[in-house]
Amino acid sequence: MxxxxxxxxxxxxxxxxxxxxxxxxxxxxxxxxxxxxxxxxxxxxxxxxxxxxxxxxxxxxxxxxxxxxxxxxxxxxxxxxxxxxxxxxxxxxxxxxxxxxxxxxxxxxxxxxxxxxxxxxxxxxxxxxxxxxxxxxxxxxxxxxxxxxxxxxxxxxxGNVKKQKPKIEFWTKEEFEKIISLIYKEDYYQHFLFISLWFLFMTGMRIGEAAAIQWEDIDFDSGVLTINKNLYYKNQTNYRFVEPKTKSSVRSIVLDEGTLNFLSEWKNIQQNLIKTNFVMSYNGIPTQKHTLAHAIDRYAKLAGVHRITIHGLRHSHASLLISMGENPLIIKDRLGHEDIQTTLGTYGHLYPNSNFEVANKLNGVITFKEAKQNYDSSPKNQFTVDYIRNKKIKIVQ
Known part of the structure; x- marks a missing residue:
């Protein structure tokens, strides 16, 4: 039919x-x-x-x-x-x-x-x-x-509207220190906010990647964090793991000792109250970005620093690494960019003094003794002969 x-x-x-x-x-x-x-x-x-x-x-x-x-x-x-x-x-x-x-x-x-x-x-x-x-x-x-x-x-x-390079908003190390110093870890919910903001700032993960992290993704012995999934979050009852943004998003990054200690401390407190595999969770379900966005807004006002987006914490991590003089290739791998052009295109302007630094490093790096005689017996050209003749004339005068 x-x-x-x-x-x-x-x-x-x-x-x-x-x-x-x-x-x-x-x-x-x-x-x-x-x-x-x-x-x-x-x-x-x-x-x-x-x-x-x-x-x-x-x-x-x-x-x-x-x-x-x-x-x-x-x-x-x-x-x-x-x-x-x-x-x-x-x-x-x-x-x-x-x-x-x-x-x-x-x-x-x-x-x-x-x-x-x-x-x-x-x-x-x-x-x-x-x-x-x-x-x-x-x-x-x-x-x-x-x-x-x-x-x-x-x-x-x-044609489409003109493409404008977006302004990269981030917190400096000093600004983040002001924020994190105001979060009272003795309060369970604030402890959750502390670990969430710290985790994002110190790893540069995308919010979807961070929200998907399970406790088994962190190897506390080696310090390696494995990032291999994203979290699609629609509401408290509708969320699921999805593929990472790109192939390069699948990566492993090494966590610093301080971050590992904070995570271990949070795990003990969290697991005594709720049973969940999600690292960034205070109630058994993964956190949503609006929760963290509101927290950023509140604590930025309390600390007297400018407000940034959640993605700004990723930019903040990149900015921190750049200020520490890290190689762009290392930053690329840590952030999970597909190519170095993406990294330099996004954060290249954060290297304002790099040319001066390079010049300072190049100064005096080559050492040699000036030749006192001519070791080249090849035929002389007109310019070489004229230069030598004129130089001798000036010396005689």
Missing amino acids: AKDPIKKAKNGTYYFRANLGYDFTGKKIQKYRSGFTTKKEAREEYSKLILMKPEELSETKDKMMFEDYILEIFLPWYKTQVKLRTYENRLPSVNKHFPYFYKMAVSDIEPIHVQNWQLKLSKNLKSSYVRAVQGLFSIAMDRAIVLGITTTNPSKII
């Missing part, structure tokens, strides 16, 4: 996609129609297209509404193309910003419409976020071209 081509959209209207053979060039003919109030209306239009000749079909233009295309065609397809967490992270942006075009047909969206939308977004949003949203819109329009719903991608015609 053949599938019914008439589908019901989430907004209650009906739509269909009709496969109508091939045109004279051999190109597959597909037609989309949407926005029908009743299923009967949609079926009548579908039957009308079925009876049309190929040359007549080539003259008809699809007018699929952007809303129907996104909700019924693009999003179901896009969900199969990316990781589930990526889809769920980007879906809110689609639902928030794509409705700007929902009342337009896909084929009617022009560069001027995209430019106006781009300018509207740029008024209150960071350029990096606008670039990401427009990039997703561009993917949707490219897919519409593949499906024959439109012929051009207006987003690519006008």
